[in-house]
Amino acid sequence: MGNPSFQASNAIIYVTYGAFLLLGTGLAWKMRNQPKVDFLAGNRTQTALPLALNFIAAGE
Template sequence: MGVPSTPASNAIIYLTYGAFLVVGCYIAWRLRHQSKTEWLSSNRTQKGVPLALNFIAACECTRASARLCA
C-alpha cells in the first residue's frame, strides 16, 4: 500500500475538518436551550485529584513519565 498523493491527503484532512465542524454545530444546536449553570455543573463530574491521578496512571502528564511507560 503506497503513500497517498498530496491532493488526496488534503482532501482527507479537509473532509475530516468539515465533518467535525458539522458534528460540533449539530451538538451546539441540540444543546442551545441548556442554561450556563447546567452546562457547567455537567462538566464537574470528577474532582481534580482523581483526574490528576488518571493522567499520571495513563502516562499523559509529562514527557518524562511517557518515557517511563514506553
C-alpha cells in the same frame, strides 16, 4: 502500500475538517437552549486521584 497522492491527502484532511465542523455546529445547535446550571453542576463529582491523574496526563 504506497503513500497517497497530494490531492488524496488534501481530500482526506478537508473532509475530516468538514465532518468536525458539522459535528460541532450540530452539537452547539442542540445545546443552545440548555441552561448554564447544567454545565456548572459537575462540582465535586470526582475524587482527588482521577483529577490528579488527569492533570498528570495533560502535562499541567
